[in-house]
Amino acid sequence: MVKESGDDSAQFKRILSNPKYHELVRKRRRFAWTLSIIMLVIYYAFIVVIAFKPAILATQITSDSIITIGIPIGVGIILSAFILTWIFVMRANGAYDRLTSEIKELSK
Amino acid sequence: MFRIFTVLMGGVFWMPWCAWAADIPPAAPQQKMNVTAIIMFFIFVAVTLGITYWAANRTKTTKDFYAAGGGITGFQNGLAIAGDYMSAASFLGISSMVFAKGYDGLIYSIGFLVGWPIILFLMAEQLRNLGRYTFADIVSFRLQRIPLRTLSAFGTLSTVILYLIAQMVGAGQLIRTLFGLPYEYAVIAVGTLMILYVAFGGMLATTWVQIIKAVLLLSGASFIAFAALSFVDFDLERFFRESVAAMKQSALADHKKVVSDGKNILAPGGLVTDPISAISLGLALMFGTAGLPHILMRFFTVGNAKEARKSVFYATGFIGYFYILTFIIGFGAVLLVAPHTQYMDMVKGTLMGGNNMAAIHLSHATGGDLFLGFISAVAFATILAVVSGLTLSGASAVSHDIYASAICGGQVNEKKEMMISKMAALVIGCIAIYLGIQFEKQNVAFMVGLAFAIAASANFPILFLSIHWKGLTTRGAMIGGTMGLLCTIIMVVLSKTVWVDVLKNPAPLFPYKDPAIFSMTLAFLGSWFFSITDGSERAKNEKLAYEAQLVRCETGVGSVGASKH
Numbered sequence: 281m282v283k284e285s286g287d288d289s290a291q292f293k294r295i296l297s298n299p300k301y302h303e304l305v306r307k308r309r310r311f312a313w314t315l316s317i318i319m320l321v322i323y324y325a326f327i328v329v330i331a332f333k334p335a336i337l338a339t340q341i342t343s344d345s346i347i348t349i350g351i352p353i354g355v356g357i358i359l360s361a362f363i364l365t366w367i368f369v370m371r372a373n374g375a376y377d378r379l380t381s382e383i384k385e386l387s388k
Numbered sequence: 389m390f391r392i393f394t395v396l397m398g399g400v401f402w403m404p405w406c407a408w409a410a411d412i413p414p415a416a417p418q419q420k421m422n423v424t425a426i427i428m429f430f431i432f433v434a435v436t437l438g439i440t441y442w443a444a445n446r447t448k449t450t451k452d453f454y455a456a457g458g459g460i461t462g463f464q465n466g467l468a469i470a471g472d473y474m475s476a477a478s479f480l481g482i483s484s485m486v487f488a489k490g491y492d493g494l495i496y497s498i499g500f501l502v503g504w505p506i507i508l509f510l511m512a513e514q515l516r517n518l519g520r521y522t523f524a525d526i527v528s529f530r531l532q533r534i535p536l537r538t539l540s541a542f543g544t545l546s547t548v549i550l551y552l553i554a555q556m557v558g559a560g561q562l563i564r565t566l567f568g569l570p571y572e573y574a575v576i577a578v579g580t581l582m583i584l585y586v587a588f589g590g591m592l593a594t595t596w597v598q599i600i601k602a603v604l605l606l607s608g609a610s611f612i613a614f615a616a617l618s619f620v621d622f623d624l625e626r627f628f629r630e631s632v633a634a635m636k637q638s639a640l641a642d643h644k645k646v647v648s649d650g651k652n653i654l655a656p657g658g659l660v661t662d663p664i665s666a667i668s669l670g671l672a673l674m675f676g677t678a679g680l681p682h683i684l685m686r687f688f689t690v691g692n693a694k695e696a697r698k699s700v701f702y703a704t705g706f707i708g709y710f711y712i713l714t715f716i717i718g719f720g721a722v723l724l725v726a727p728h729t730q731y732m733d734m735v736k737g738t739l740m741g742g743n744n745m746a747a748i749h750l751s752h753a754t755g756g757d758l759f760l761g762f763i764s765a766v767a768f769a770t771i772l773a774v775v776s777g778l779t780l781s782g783a784s785a786v787s788h789d790i791y792a793s794a795i796c797g798g799q800v801n802e803k804k805e806m807m808i809s810k811m812a813a814l815v816i817g818c819i820a821i822y823l824g825i826q827f828e829k830q831n832v833a834f835m836v837g838l839a840f841a842i843a844a845s846a847n848f849p850i851l852f853l854s855i856h857w858k859g860l861t862t863r864g865a866m867i868g869g870t871m872g873l874l875c876t877i878i879m880v881v882l883s884k885t886v887w888v889d890v891l892k893n894p895a896p897l898f899p900y901k902d903p904a905i906f907s908m909t910l911a912f913l914g915s916w917f918f919s920i921t922d923g924s925e926r927a928k929n930e931k932l933a934y935e936a937q938l939v940r941c942e943t944g945v946g947s948v949g950a951s952k953h
Contacts, residue, residue, distance in 0.1 A: 292946075295939050305942050312509040319509075323502045324670065329664035330495060330656045337491075338655030346629045348654045354494045354715075357502065364505045364682040369701045372513070373694050380943050387945070 289349070294387040304379050311371065315364050322360055392792055395523030422567055424761025425768075429567070432604075432769045433581065436597045443589035443596070445602035450802045453686040453809055454521035454784050460595055460921035463693040468595045468704025469686050471602030473500070473707050474679075475774040476558055477768055477836060479605065479714065480744045487725075488642040490653025497711035499673030504707065508633040508700040509676050514855045515687040516696035517940055517947040522781070523684045523847065524789040527854045530933035532862040532926070534794045536850075539603035539869050543846045544681040546873075548782035549819065550839040551680075552775060554832045556824030558744075559771040565741035566748070566764040578772060579821035585776045586783060586813040591689060594776045601773040604766045606706060609713045611749065612763070615754035628654060631722040641737030653722075654709020665900055672904035676840030682774075682781040693944050706741055714747075721746040724753040753838025779816050786812035826877035834885035837902065841880060843908035846873035853915050853940065858934040861919045861927040868915025875910050 295301050329336055337350030395616050447453050460468070486493030519525040524540035556575055563574035578827065585593050620626040635653065651657050678681065690696050725731050731740050731749045739745045751763035787809035792800045850869045853860045880886055882898035919927070940946045 289936075292936055292939050293793070295943060295945065297936065301939070301943070305938065308942070316506050316509045319502060319505045323498070323674065324667070326498065327575050327666050327670045328663070331663040334656040338652055345625055346632060346654065347625060348491075348652070350491055350655050351628075354491075354498060355712060357498050358712060361502050361505050362704050362708050365701045365704045367733075368509055369697045372697055377694060383944055385943060 291387050295383060298383055298386060300379065300386075301383050304383065308372070308376055312368070315368055319361065319364055322357055326357060358386065393520050404822065421707070422764055424758055424858055425566055425764035426761075428761055428765035429768050432765060434602075436581075436585065436600065436772075438591070439583050439600075440589035440593040446592060447588075447590040447806075450521070450788070450809075451698040452592065453806050453904070454685070454780075454788065456591040456595050458689060458691055460689040460695075462690060462698030463702055464595070465597055465690050465695065465699035466706065467602045468598040468689075469683060469699060469703040470706035470710070471598035471605070472574035472683050472686065472777050474602065474605055474710050474770065475555065475701070476562065476770045477554070479609065479710075479769055479770060480558075480562070480747055482711070483714040483717040483721065483747040483750075484727055484744045488640075488720045488743060489646070489657055490651075490719075490722075491655050494655050494711075495656065495714050497675070497714060499670055500677065501704070501708055502712055502842055503674040503677035504700060504704045508676065508697060508704070511678060511759070511852070511855060512687055512696045512700050513693040514941045515684060516690065516693050517942075517944045518855075518937065519688055521685070521688055521788050522784050523681060523851055524793075527850055527865065528793070530930050530937050531854065531860070531865055533798075535538040535862060535866050536875075537789040537794040539866060540847070540850075541785040541794070542601050542787070543679075543842060543869070543873060544785035545846065547679075547681055547780055547843050548778050548785070548816070548840045549823075550835045550842070552778050552782075552816070552820040553823045553827055554835040554839070555771055555775050555778070556820050557830070557832045559768070559775070559825050560824060560828065561742070562744075562767060562771070565745065566767065571828055577826040578775060579773055579824070582776045582779050583814055583817035584818075585772075586779045586817075587810040590809075591685075591780060594773075594780050595686075595689060597776055598773045598816070600771045601766070602706065605770055606710060608751070608763050608766045609710060609717065609747075611759070612751050612754055613713045613716040613720065616716060616724060616750060619720075619724060619754075627723065628719065631719045634723050638722070639729060639732050639734065639737070640726060640739065640743075642743065643722075643726060644737075645946045664905060665902060668900055668902040668905035670835070671908055672840050672844050672902050675722050675844040675848045675904070675908065677843075679843030679851065681785065681843075681847070684744070684851075685777075685781050685784065717747050717750055720754075721750040724751045775820070779813050779820070782816045783809045783812040786816075820848055831889060834880065837885065838880050841876045841902065841904050841907065842873060844904050845876045845911050848868075849908060849911040849915060854914070857919075858931055859919050860915060861922040861924075861930050863922045863924075863927065864915045864917070864919025867918040868911050869911070871914040872907050872911025876903050879907060 337348060337353065339349050339354065341347050341349050408890070446457070458741075480499055482493050485496065515523070515526060518529050522540070522544070524537050524544070527540050528536045556578065559578045560571040560575040563569050563578070564571050567574070569577075585597055616629060620630060632653065636647050646653060646657075656917055686699070687696050690699055725739070725746060731753075732738075733740050739749060741748070748760065748763055748767065752760040755762075787805050792798065792805045792810045846869050849872055850860075850865045853868075854865065879898050879900075880903060882896065883901055883903070885901055886898040887893050887896045887898075
């Protein structure tokens with residue numbers, strides 16, 4: 281258990297009474313969960329296709345090519361993971377961090 | 389202390405040479421001495437022991453020991469996380485799986501990778517803001533310390549030991565083939581070095597060993613992949629077409645089977661047979677990552693939440709790039725290794741040194757003896773770095789969670805806690821060496837699966853719920869976590885991997901290889917049910933404490949400087 285000093289708990293109360301804090305929590309949670317769900321949907325859609333209809337991934341990208349669409353899709357999922365983390369870090373390290381430091385300033 | 393250090397350093401440095409001079413049992417499938425590999429490996433060992441010496445001088449407090457003083461940057465930590473992730477099992481294992489089965493190897497890579505964004509979105513920052521050294525810090529933030537620390541430490545230790553044994557057995561076999569050293573000496577050398585890194589250099593040395601190895605591995609793998617592509621002038625169409633053609637000519641038993649079954653190696657094959665297995669494997673791969681103690685520990689080495697986020701971003705980039713490389717390396721090996729009988733053990737119908745050697749042989753096919761030496765040394769360095777990280781997280785569970793927090797109630801002298809950590813590292817190292825030698829002839833692949841399943845079913849659910857669900861109580865977490873842990877172990881023992889393959893029974897009692905879908909669900913349900921039915925005074929206070937925990941999670945207030953109190 282963490283023991284809060286007197287200062288800290290007063291600061292906690294001030295943060296809790298700040299409507300901006302609640303706005304931050306709400307917005308950031310929604311953002312984090314949206315991105316998580318996008319990632320989960322992409323991944324489990326892929327898994328479900330492998331489980332039920334693997335033939336879809338065996339389709340050739342063009343009629344005279346040996347490369348199947350499974351390959352760009354696989355690489356695409358890897359890239360989508362990277363892009364989603366990039367979007368999150370940009371927003372969290374930018375807008376959300378600014379809002380957080382404002383809230384912390386006000387509560388001191 | 390430093391005299392002991394110097395003596396040990398000398399001992400380890402010379403021991404393999406002595407072993408080399410000693411007679412090697414003729415029965416072992418030795419290759420000829422790989423001199424380049426040995427020289428490069430000794431350069432790596434010398435550099436990392438130098439770092440350990442440097443780190444030992446800087447490791448004065450528990451914060452230095454567990455969290456490298458908290459001064460690692462996001463970029464460095466991203467490399468270190470990627471390093472912990474890119475074990476020899478993923479480098480050699482996944483490229484070999486692509487080599488043998490084609491597209492199916494990529495399914496594994498993707499599962500391992502997509503856990504990262506989820507950790508970032510829902511956990512990385514909270515871990516950094518709430519925790520100090522281990523993930524048990526988070527779980528016991530507002531819940532009862534003693535029972536939860538003990539449970540988390542148990543989850544950590546079982547994951548660490550299982551994973552360590554698998555790595556040790558792999559290390560012994562790999563080193564025997566690559567360096568021509570006897571199995572036992574190889575296991576002892578790896579074990580001794582990892583104990584030195586951890587006991588003397590703590591997290592600072594462990595992190596730098598990991599960073600150096602990650603850079604070596606990424607550059608080595610890039611070289612192999614690009615060299616393989618250069619054989620077909622970077623024309624992907626030609627690359628895959630010629631690989632498929634090469635597989636038809638291959639003398640390898642696995643390849644002959646693929647060809648005679650008429651399988652398309654550019655599409656999903658027989659890896660996943662039914663939907664439940666598919667989803668269960670997916671869950672274990674994805675959420676196992678989020679419960680691996682040696683990786684979670686890395687979030688405490690950075691200064692703040694911002695750096696924690698950056699480190700996951702870099703890690704995702706490095707790991708994603710690495711997995712794309714392993715896919716190219718696997719097909720490159722089909723193209724350039726499979727047609728050449730010099731890389732084949734024609735009697736067994738496998739690759740020389742076993743089917744995990746695809747990437748190693750490709751390094752020879754693309755870069756000759758010198759590059760083969762380099763990649764062999766990197767593969768060895770990879771094992772060393774990963775086992776060091778594992779040992780450190782196991783040692784921290786013993787000293788920080790069990791000794792300092794659960795037994796002494798947090799009232800403990802820092803020097804004493806560090807002593808316990810070092811002793812724990814020594815004991816864990818010796819256990820790993822002993823079991824590594826005992827399990828030489830066993831198939832240990834299931835241990836990695838079990839470690840992941842425990843991480844996903846026992847560690848992840850209570851960690852996740854304690855961060856995101858106000859209603860979690862000590863009773864719920866204890867019962868749910870224990871149920872997840874027991875269920876995983878029982879189901880794995882009753883499944884084909886142990887019941888049939890290890891215990892030699894005729895048929896499995898549990899039909900699926902991967903229990904995650906059942907054990908994770910059980911852990912979540914158990915935690916939920918035993919929390920909502922918990923009407924005790926303690927449970928009420930724990931729910932009330934969530935608000936303060938959330939403030940700290942979201943804003944980081946109270947976490948700065950929290951590492952000492």
